[in-house]
Amino acid sequence: LAKTTQPISMDSYEGQEVNITCSHNNIATNDYITWYQQFPSQGPRFIIQGYKTKVTNEVASLFIPADRKSSTLSLPRVSLSDTAVYYCLVITSGTYKYIFGTGTRLKVLA
Amino acid sequence: DAGITQSPRHKVTETGTPVTLRCHQTENHRYMYWYRQDPGHGLRLIHYSYGVKDTDKGEVSDGYSVSRSKTEDFLLTLESATSSQTSVYFCAISESSYTDTQYFGPGTRLTVL
Secondary structure, eight states, X not given: OOOOBOOSEEEEETTOOEEEEEEOTXXXXXXXXXXXXXXXXXOOEEEEEXXXXXXXXXXXXXXXXXXXXXXXXXXXXXOGGGOXXXXXXXXXXXXOOOOOOOOEEEEEEO | OOOEEEEOSEEEEOTTOOXXXXXXXXXXXXXXXXXXXXXXXXXXXXXXXXXXXXXXXXXXXXXXXXXXXXXXXEEEEESSOOGGGXXXXXXXXXXXXXXXXXXEOOOEEEEEO
């Protein structure tokens, strides 16, 4: 199972774009990359999932380079309500086991 | 939000006491999971179920057992609670494929004294 590495914490200001990079050097061919967001006292919430290149939805973009050894979650124009912990996961083909790392604690400042 | 409830939401118990946590879903999803979350460790998978009466171990299954007699209910039992099992426990569900989104419940905060 692929292990992920993320920065422990990041600070940003309201209105800025935030990019959180996750390293997953031993990702396998059929693995997917997924990001979750967690607020205090709540369960994680799905943000976005991708396999390669770029995926965009209404809240975020996910950039995955050709070698797929890393991925970057991009949050456009963050607000105070985006203060949360963000987890990068690699979903391994043939299993249903999510391996959560310790996540990146994002703090958005006014 | 996905229809997932956990009970109880908070529990304080004593070492050596058996404890059962319940996860109930109204989505008819096939897969159900139990995680624990501790500071510095993120979320770790305890057990999961891929159907009624079908369960398997996660990475931190020692001291825990599970049962799933109905699609909608997944029970986590601590046979003899220890202080190291003080944690926040999350239940999650997913529909079918391994790429499907997991939806998480609100969590149960368990304190073992």
